[in-house]
Amino acid sequence: MTATPTHRPTAAALNMVGAMCVIGVIDIYVAVIAETISVWQFLIMRLLLAAPIILALSAMGFGTVRPRRVRAVAFRSSLIATGMFCYFGALAFMPIAMALAGLFTSPIFVLLLTAFVLRQRIGPWRIIAVAVGFAGILVVLGPSGGSLGWVAVLPVLGGILYASGVVATRALCEGESTLTLLLGIFVAQGVLGTVVLAIITLMNVQVGVGGMAFLTRGWIWPIGEAWLYLLVQVIGSVIGVGLLNRAYQMGEASHVAVFEYSIMIFGPFFGWWLLGQPVTWVQGAGIALIVLAGVIIAVRSREPVAQHPVPGAQPGQRPTDLPPEGGR
Template identity: 25%
Template sequence: MSAKPDFARHSLGILCYLIGVAFFALNDALGKHLVGDHSVAQLLFVRGIGAVAVLVPIMLATRIRFRMSGPWWLHAARILLQTADSYCFYFATWHLPLVDVMTFYMSAPIIVTAISGLFLRERVGPYRWSAVIVGFIGVVIALAPGSEPVSGDAMLGSVIALLGASSFAVSLTMTRRLRDNNPFSLVVSQFVVGGIVGAALCPLGWVAPNVTDFGLMLVLGIVAAGCFLLIARALALAPASLLAPFQYSAIFWAALFGWIWWQHEPTLRIVIGNAILIASGLFVFYRERRLAISVSDKVEQIP
């Protein structure tokens, strides 16, 4: 009898995750724009101010209590990994084109799927694995990382991007483990710590921002907060391994924002790659729906 409610809950989780990924792509574009003129530490510091300035009043107005349940070390590890992920991403875009950094980050769904069975004890079958692998093929087709000789600067950016992708993937599984916590508590804690880390490192490379850039940094915090709230909610509603393939939808938004922001017109390769990504996501959703119908039918046949 629980199959249909599970499908509805998982569907809502997928929707939240898709919207969260779209926010992620906007966060990436804003970060790429700002990191050229300002240090990564500045972005983390001012972004934290913007996020907390929006989240805390909402919590007060809606009477959401700040409460952290679960192992303290798990909360600490998740916050540190989320902070490392943000720092690594912005740092990597300083040294590499955005599409190359995103290629590394698209390894995150594979990492999430691989460790979900061990860390979360989720059952990851061949269909979800197939969707993840096919989606990754779509990413490679869409992005086609640069084939130019790798310089020392690019090598450093590549290593940092891979570390960031790994941090992001592991932090997602930890968020799933801590799903009994209110998403606001999880997100506020990570932005407070991220802001403190940024403030501590700011003296190493502070560049006074103009009014426009300072405003964009605050907006960056609001966008990032919305992103993490949606993803935390999604992980409370659906298994991490089910949501993992939908991370690839970031490429669609990256192509769209690149077209709007930097006038990078989508190539045929991007169109084909995105078609494969959309197909892999629809396949996962179709399988989830068919499984719910099948299980529900079997339950109803029991006298």
């Protein structure tokens, strides 16, 4: 197929790889931020820093921030915001390679939700992908997962909630702008952070040690050098999501989605290079299995389906074929 201004596979792939490189860099510093403030304060400050940027982009004509369906956007935003809390929270306890492996099980859970909630046939290849993906989860967690205890399930829970948000996007948020959905996530994260931080303060929760401090600290001020990492994290998130959405606008979703897994290279690489986080060969094998599962899902999503279409989907599209709007 000849490339057109709306179908540019090479540019789409480059934009996606660029997005994953940016996100892979900024997310490793959540572990550094966790040494100073709580995840709840982190979520609140992400909102305070990101909202002006998003509102400025809207004022410049890049899209509206006014939702068409407030309840649908709020529901979708709450799911993804809670999923991202699980991911960010996990980064205080484990290397980014393990946290990403859990979060990027989301295509597997999108597939399961498609089959059991939306009642769409998924076919044998996708069933194989689910089995391969879950095998990858077990390999990545391995003995390390046992030593982490309940924390080991945090990134996988994040993947489940993120997947639920993706399905909600497809089914409930047709026609909402990227900026609306992106701001919705930041607002939901800010609300979540405010509520939990208020509970911690009122109940005078004892601050834990190590990674638990990221979950149990109250409001800290001043925050010193954490300001710089917060600013980089927020600006990087907006840039990364912008590149991600641009990639899906330029190319076929099932083609572009494969390149999203490049973060499984960038995240562990930068974690090792900049923070000295180790990645064992066993974990690498598990990551490879999860990536393989995602690639199978993306490639096989080109098959047409006509049963029980999702609102907003074009004929022959599945929930996983539609580009995500919004993001982190």
